Amino acid sequence: PQAIYLKDYQVPAYLIDETELHFSLGEDHTEVRSVLKMRRNPESTASSAALELHGHESLELCRLAIDGRELGAGDYRREDETLGIDQVPEAFTLECLTRIRPRDNTALEGLYLSDGMYCTQCEAEGFRRITFYLDRPDVMSVFTTTVEADAARYPVLLSNGNPVARGSDEDKGRHWVTWQDPFPKPAYLFALVAGDLAHIERPYSTASGREVMLRIYAERKDLDKLDHAMDSLVKAMRWDEEVYGREYDLDIYMIVAVDFFNMGAMENKGLNIFNTSCVLASPETTTDGAFQRVEGVVAHEYFHNWSGNRVTCRDWFQLSLKEGFTVFRDAEFSADMNSRTVKRVEDVTLLRTAQFAEDAGPMAHPVRPASFIEISNFYTLTVYEKGAEVVRMIHTLLGPELFRKGSDLYFERHDGQAVTTDDFVRAMEEVSGRDLTQFRRWYDQAGTPRLEVSDDYDADSGRYRLHLAQSCPATPGQEQKLPFHIPVTLGLLGPDGRDLILDNGDTSCVLELTDSSQTFTFEGIAARPVPSLLRGFSAPVKLQYPLDRQTLVFLMSHDSDGFNRWDAGQRLAIDVIGELMAQHNAGEPMRLDAALTDAFAAVLDDESLDPAMVAKVLTLPSEAYLSELADCIDVDAIHAARQFAKKALAQALAERFERRYRALAPQQAYAPDAAQVARRSLRNLCLSYLVALETPEYLALAQAQYDSADNMTDRQSALSLIAHSGATDAAAAVLDDFYRRYADQTLVVNQWLSVQAGDPRPGALDRVKELMQHEAFDLRNPNKVRSLISVFCNLNAVNFHAADGSGYDFLAERIIDMNRRNPQMASRLLTPLTRWRKYDAARQALMQSQLRRILDSGELSKDVYEVVSKSLA
Numbered sequence: 001p002q003a004i005y006l007k008d009y010q011v012p013a014y015l016i017d018e019t020e021l022h023f024s025l026g027e028d029h030t031e032v033r034s035v036l037k038m039r040r041n042p043e044s045t046a047s048s049a050a051l052e053l054h055g056h057e058s059l060e061l062c063r064l065a066i067d068g069r070e071l072g073a074g075d076y077r078r079e080d081e082t083l084g085i086d087q088v089p090e091a092f093t094l095e096c097l098t099r100i101r102p103r104d105n106t107a108l109e110g111l112y113l114s115d116g117m118y119c120t121q122c123e124a125e126g127f128r129r130i131t132f133y134l135d136r137p138d139v140m141s142v143f144t145t146t147v148e149a150d151a152a153r154y155p156v157l158l159s160n161g162n163p164v165a166r167g168s169d170e171d172k173g174r175h176w177v178t179w180q181d182p183f184p185k186p187a188y189l190f191a192l193v194a195g196d197l198a199h200i201e202r203p204y205s206t207a208s209g210r211e212v213m214l215r216i217y218a219e220r221k222d223l224d225k226l227d228h229a230m231d232s233l234v235k236a237m238r239w240d241e242e243v244y245g246r247e248y249d250l251d252i253y254m255i256v257a258v259d260f261f262n263m264g265a266m267e268n269k270g271l272n273i274f275n276t277s278c279v280l281a282s283p284e285t286t287t288d289g290a291f292q293r294v295e296g297v298v299a300h301e302y303f304h305n306w307s308g309n310r311v312t313c314r315d316w317f318q319l320s321l322k323e324g325f326t327v328f329r330d331a332e333f334s335a336d337m338n339s340r341t342v343k344r345v346e347d348v349t350l351l352r353t354a355q356f357a358e359d360a361g362p363m364a365h366p367v368r369p370a371s372f373i374e375i376s377n378f379y380t381l382t383v384y385e386k387g388a389e390v391v392r393m394i395h396t397l398l399g400p401e402l403f404r405k406g407s408d409l410y411f412e413r414h415d416g417q418a419v420t421t422d423d424f425v426r427a428m429e430e431v432s433g434r435d436l437t438q439f440r441r442w443y444d445q446a447g448t449p450r451l452e453v454s455d456d457y458d459a460d461s462g463r464y465r466l467h468l469a470q471s472c473p474a475t476p477g478q479e480q481k482l483p484f485h486i487p488v489t490l491g492l493l494g495p496d497g498r499d500l501i502l503d504n505g506d507t508s509c510v511l512e513l514t515d516s517s518q519t520f521t522f523e524g525i526a527a528r529p530v531p532s533l534l535r536g537f538s539a540p541v542k543l544q545y546p547l548d549r550q551t552l553v554f555l556m557s558h559d560s561d562g563f564n565r566w567d568a569g570q571r572l573a574i575d576v577i578g579e580l581m582a583q584h585n586a587g588e589p590m591r592l593d594a595a596l597t598d599a600f601a602a603v604l605d606d607e608s609l610d611p612a613m614v615a616k617v618l619t620l621p622s623e624a625y626l627s628e629l630a631d632c633i634d635v636d637a638i639h640a641a642r643q644f645a646k647k648a649l650a651q652a653l654a655e656r657f658e659r660r661y662r663a664l665a666p667q668q669a670y671a672p673d674a675a676q677v678a679r680r681s682l683r684n685l686c687l688s689y690l691v692a693l694e695t696p697e698y699l700a701l702a703q704a705q706y707d708s709a710d711n712m713t714d715r716q717s718a719l720s721l722i723a724h725s726g727a728t729d730a731a732a733a734v735l736d737d738f739y740r741r742y743a744d745q746t747l748v749v750n751q752w753l754s755v756q757a758g759d760p761r762p763g764a765l766d767r768v769k770e771l772m773q774h775e776a777f778d779l780r781n782p783n784k785v786r787s788l789i790s791v792f793c794n795l796n797a798v799n800f801h802a803a804d805g806s807g808y809d810f811l812a813e814r815i816i817d818m819n820r821r822n823p824q825m826a827s828r829l830l831t832p833l834t835r836w837r838k839y840d841a842a843r844q845a846l847m848q849s850q851l852r853r854i855l856d857s858g859e860l861s862k863d864v865y866e867v868v869s870k871s872l873a
């Protein structure tokens, strides 16, 4: 397989002004008729006038005509991924009839069947599995789509835009609906759904008074789980009007829930298709975390209507143009709807755990990659999450008012266009008068920058100096990095813990680090201050500023920045767990530093704090994050030390945990609102410490919570605590009970699979293998694969990384099998094996040999080939 390069971009040789599609749906085969009004692109400088259409090898070409003249086999060239016609007029109508097989489509790209319902996934390059087309995002066309199907089995027929005509052929039992989308769009935003679907609907008046109908479709059995998504959609629409001045533009906005879906959701124009896991929600079946995820994903897809659809990407290298910006927008929305600090803590935790690991691995790439073999491999944490951090830094540098002006200019200037990240930055430069040339390196240089900080204070002159130095490790293809433009939001705490007033008259300021090293001086400082650096995590960097435990405790209790208060607690815990690991490896008894216990006690006793933040502060850094921080990951020591710390904290603070657990008992009927979510999160965290003691009394407490819970958050939390405890009989019984209660709730059963896959006790791999044979499992369904196989391989380190290599062997086998069924899923499964360089020599050898085994296993998809070959390079 060949790589393609950003530097080779050329404008399309042809444009498609109008696209007319007619689908005659059949499970065995579906016929797709297309009529394309095409013309040569006046901006093209291509020397050849040949027309090269994209078309997947699975397309069966039945008819091809230009301006009504039928083309014979000698008139075109058919290659693996393209169809070429050497001679075409300047402007012409291309007609095409293709035949595709939705039932055989296990890749879930293009048109496929999900539990008896037709649906599509066209981003990034799925449309070429439907018909021959210029399947690239800078070819934007107006679509008219007729969907025709069996009337009894597929009463609901949907596509993008507004419905304009319908009819039926009663003799044949078929019916049809025509949809028209007036907004030009690339093919990746095309969507079609057909099925026996139920829906809820709600009218919505936009800020300017346009009436819009909002509809959410799902299988009839799930109709009672759609209200939360609808509420979230309405909130998101209102928020985008108020915060970005963006209104919805069609007469109808539809969301459809499907169970078989590679992604979380997809922003197709006017017809979002959602993974059921990101749209269905009810208190009985959905945890608080999942409620919030639904709210965030519904908002994300809605926000794409402007950041992605009205203004789209010129080419796939620009993916972060829409994804980074939209993740930033959805994060701000969620922060406004819930707790801003909690949201920031969650996002930074993900970034530092998983995106930093990506930056340090063989697939490291810039936010705007320079090349790829398979674009599906670049729907990554770097493009999404780091891309959002880059937009956040622009927001920090410009301030909210100028940022809004910049976004207004960007949307107005580029409405209806396919543009680049440069165009986005240019709009921000123009409204602010700032030069962001150096800042653009964030888009082009991969890797996580290191920020080293030292300071000095001279009491006689009252001068305090901060020395900041940056560097960035080499990444594949990028040995040397130039300095980044890094906004460092800073506060200085006086000895009493209060913020000092800085020269800008405020308690925080933004230092702009642009050189490799710079010194920032503060005058008139009466006593040596403690710096609060990178407030709100103002840049995606690794901060290196050693602080002793006493100072970390000081920051934990005094920093006015909630994020940094939490971060100080994390740093303290990391330091203490590191010490425990050293004791463990030296064969000494582990002893927990009382500094951590005392700090946790103080936080637990302070009832003025937001319980959600208390829960975050008292959550020990995950094994995954501890692994990311390590140079060589010591899987067993990390697990042993973290478990020990948890139990030791529980022993020391049992009374307090129990008191708060009882005080936080539910007072009202369940609601997934911020206040209740906060209480439940702390209450369940207290329970997790108590159960770590494994006493009959606390296991009974968990069992009582399981039995009496009126919501899935409390029930599932108790379930996993009992299931992962040493009480094997109780564990088996509660798992059994849970399955029987929820056997008909697919998403809940997926949680049941995950709880077992994540069990750190010995024997988890055998259990996972058994579960693959269970009626609840289905290899064709990505949600099930993620729940069982991905959870085991990514979140159960002690079992997956078993020294005998059994976990690696298991995963390689799954990938070889999945490569044939669903390349995107197969490629995603590879992630843990790509990290082989971070482990000891024995594990490295085992992981590499499994990667080689995959490489040698036969015909690999581009998706899998790219990741495996880059991992071994």
Ligand code: BAL
Binding pocket: 123, 263, 265, 266, 267, 300, 301, 304, 323
């Ligand atoms: N565009 C793919 C799904 C999403 O990021 O919204």
Ligand code: ZN
Binding pocket: 300, 304, 322, 323, 326
């Ligand atoms: Zn997105």
